[in-house]
Amino acid sequence: MVRHEIPAGPAARPRAARPTRGGAVDSRRLPRYAAGEIAVPFVIATAAEAIDRDTFWEEHSHPTHELLWNERGASWARIGGRVWTVTPTAGLWIPAGAPHSGWAPAGTLHRAAQFGIHAVPPLADRPTAVATTPLLRLLLDRLDSEGLDAPARSRTEAMVLDLLAPAERELTLRIPESPLLAPIVAAVRGNPADTTTLAAWAARLGVSTRTITRAFHAETGAGFSRWVATARVQHAMALLAGGEEIDEVAARVGYHSASAFGAAFRRITGVSPGRFRAR
Template sequence: MPTIRPFRSKTARVATASERTLPSYTAGQVEMPLRIIGSQEAMEHETYWSEHSHPTHELLWREAGVGTVTIDQRTWTITPPLGMWIPAGVRHSGWTPAGVVVYAAQFSLDNPLVSDRPTAIAITPLLRLLLDRLQHTDPGTSSYSLTEAMILDVMTPADNELLLHMPSNPLIAPIANAIIEGPADASSLQDWARKLGISGRTITRAFEAETGLGFGRWATTARVQHAVSMISLGGEVDEAAAGVGYRSVSAFTTAFKRITGTTPGQFRPSAN
């Protein structure tokens, strides 16, 4: 299985990739005829969405596979257990690999706010069932209205999220880019300090100041995020572990649980 690179730069994109440009709206600029409108699309090609914004709140999720949403320097990974809530008017870009079905729901502004900021959403079996039911129910019926109300009642922020803040500080940006492009490189803090001719303490302070995480936690988060993409697209756990630089599955699982709160197996398509 080829390595999945959701953070790949434009220059590294494959020839079959597609880029879409969508308009940017302010919150409420367009009125919705319903409280919630769902949609789905099977992606024939790897697809990138340039930065845009919606007049409505948006929920993105997957039945299988992955995707990413980027807002400023922050990138969230969407997986079957984790959807993404994007408030109206928030500018964002996205990525999805080929072969994945993209599910989305637009929420009118008169709905209760799940969150006033971008937030990972727990896609529970019940929420998944209700979202599917909405897509197969005639709008305007009492059943549709009841399903809308139930969705709003059960949709809650996730306990954990796969979020990575990419630093722009020129001192540490080369480190972050190297880890994203080569997650199997297990260079330590001391290794990077020697390569760059600065102290490990300086590197740690720079990461903490810009991302809120020390170097070790940031690097582990980046590697786990990459591993989740591999697993969610059908890769084996041991393959993902090796692909992000872990020599044993047990060490990988420990690090994985520390970041996500659950085991790698929960992100396999068959587990959802």
């Protein structure tokens, strides 16, 4: 099996685990590299890791372009003010040198591919969602197989690069940073089942509902209800990818019925919860 050392890759040595409500979390501190700061001997190098407990990667950056996807489960990457959802069918392209952090729950089978900038032009100059189709995943798997000679590897790499394309949808959540919205963001992201209404938040914060709505639109491009629905769906994707039943997931993210949850899920992702879990 061909293996390359990938600078600051997902298998870097973790720091000591820190306890949380759900148990121990692997918190990993990785280096920050500028694009091309370290020369790499490969065009594409792949890696896989079975995440056996909740894992957090502190903010870091690679000298290579990176493609993240999962063979099993859903995870998240934060880049600037956005949180991206990564699943088996929705990957994430991160340009070389772009600072990012990540989170993967226990049970995730995490995949990553590093692309040498000397040989691979960037798919985009910003983080970009990528549709990780079955064919693309098979080709990336082939690069990690034993007995692949140089000509076969070059052909496979060329096909991978030919298939890389931005996805039609981005599974992202913009995180507002204003002090006004901070309590709402903390409550919803900490407990997606929180059902505090816009009117209740306005009363609690001593402002009008209009002020909160304007602030959400200014910082995220979405209103309060849309932002909360997106945060809930993003959390639900990880639960569904972990095999939980749709009715249970609906309740855990604040919906009183599976039908209401399904409608919200389709609006955000374009597919039903059942289809997403099957994929």
